[in-house]
Amino acid sequence: MEKYKSVFDIIGPVMVGPSSSHTAGAARIGKIARQIFGEQPDQVDIYLYDSFAKTYQGHGTDIALVGGILGMEPDDERLSSSLKLAYEAGVEVCFVPKKEKASHPNTVKLRLKKGEHLLELIGESIGGGMIQVTEVNGFKIRFEIGVPTFLIIHQDVQGVIHCVSEILNNNDMNIGTMTVSRIAKGEQAIMVIEVDDKRGNLVLDKLRDIPNLHQVSFFY
Structure with a gap:
């Protein structure tokens, strides 16, 4: 059985940022949340765990998550300006580093809100820009990007x-x-x-x- 499906499994994804796990994966988690939410939120609370909590500013996890929530891909040149763009769009963003342990070191919980519309999603960046979603609105689920x-x-x-x-x-x-x-x-x-x-x-x-x-x- 083939170990790698494509060259990108070996060299990693095309992206803006220093780390596939902390940047590309984070952007994809943010974009998944935005797709499920279905519209631009007015408020976003971002709870970061383990490695994400310790390095989210230095590794660009913060800008990647917000960029994804604004609909950007990991290689979008606007990613580095995502916090500014969110502010200009009236999206209030709050980062909350957590001390609790998570099942994966690169774990984030996103809480998107607009009026009465609310979404809570937990995602994990599992390496090489790949992610999996483990919870949506309190439902324990598990799916990975790559399978329709x-x-x-x-x-x-x-x-x-x-x-x-x-x-x-x-x-x-x-x-x-x-x-x-x-x-x-x-x-x-x-x-x-x-x-x-x-x-x-x-x-x-x-x-x-x-x-x-x-x-x-x-x-x-």
């Missing part, structure tokens, strides 16, 4: 899962794995669906038309 994945936040009502599966089936998208969790019967729930191709963006509008879906995102 739908993340759907919805109300726990009968028929929602069937409607989602039917749309994917009608568009020839085979489901590899599906994980469904809920807070309680009838409360908020979440689906994480891995599919076999990268055409997920083609069905986002159809999925968003399903009643009782609060947020639909697609990543790969």
Whole structure:
């Protein structure tokens, strides 16, 4: 079995900043949070753990996270000005280094807010610019960038899962794995669906038309 999928697994990602884990990975975590949130937040609280907490300013983790939340890629030339750009856009940012240990040394919890709209996400930068998300709005999940994945936040009502599966089936998208969790019967729930191709963006509008879906995102 091949150890590396591409040359970028060996030399690392194209990026602005000194560290793939602390800069490129951080920017990707920020951008994932922005995609799930679906709009530019007014307020962002950033809780940093372990290595992130100790070196976030020196390694550019702060500018990378904020740049990602503003929608930037790791190689965006504007990344170094992200804090200034956030201020100019009216986005209030607060960094909170934490002393508690986390399951991974490069762990961050992002809390995005705009009015009543709130998102909490925990992400880990696992090396070489790669990341994984381990929690969304209190739901324990796990998905890595690189596998085509739908993340759907919805109300726990009968028929929602069937409607989602039917749309994917009608568009020839085979489901590899599906994980469904809920807070309680009838409360908020979440689906994480891995599919076999990268055409997920083609069905986002159809999925968003399903009643009782609060947020639909697609990543790969």
